[in-house]
Amino acid sequence: MVQSGVAENFSIDEHGCLRFRNRICVPNDSKLKELILQEAHDSPFALHPGGTKMYQDLRELYWWPSIKRDIVEFVVKCLTCQRVKAEYQVPTGLLQPIKIPEWK
Template identity: 40%
Template sequence: MKLGEKVRQVVQGVQGDFTLNTEDILFFRGRLCVACDEELQYAILRNAHSSPYAMHPGIYQKVKAEHHYPSRLLQPLKIPEWKWERITMDFVSSFSLTSTKKDDIWVIMDHLMNRSHFLAFRTSYNLQKLPELYIAEIM
């Protein structure tokens, strides 16, 4: 059905999901209706992605598949046999001070058990204190 026919139906009150704004522009559920004209649709997309006001100007061209190196076959991850054999760590910082004056969290995840431990510590801890904390809390 052509857009002109939809406009006529909206004016007659037949189409509930379609509306006209104050400038008689047709919308479907709050979204602008554009004619099935490939050149017009491409021009709108190009303008939206290239304008200085766009959220990510020109970025959409850089992430297309043809701009990436071909990937290799996926390699399976080694499955650990013992708890805490394979871990990952991350630090989350800048929290409010707790009653024990700790403001950072050390996240340690065990891949075999798929469990995480969250250890609170102070930003002022030196590197020698972290292994002691690991042994005391994890081991």
């Protein structure tokens, strides 16, 4: 379909690799996808990025259906990310009464 021009946005590069909008199409192979996700997430230069950062980095190079869902599921399974995840709320404590002003 690509060679006949029926499939839009798809092309085949000089190395015979199928591309979608100039991104490499990853076949439906769970081991290959897992390898790509591990390399993008666990490498010493990546330092466990979150789901959004990892998606933005990978979508420039790769494409497969449900890439965003696969990235989110991968990051959720990472125990290091879950332990280090910053808490954005101030810890709650006992309520303190507000001082009543004496003057206006």
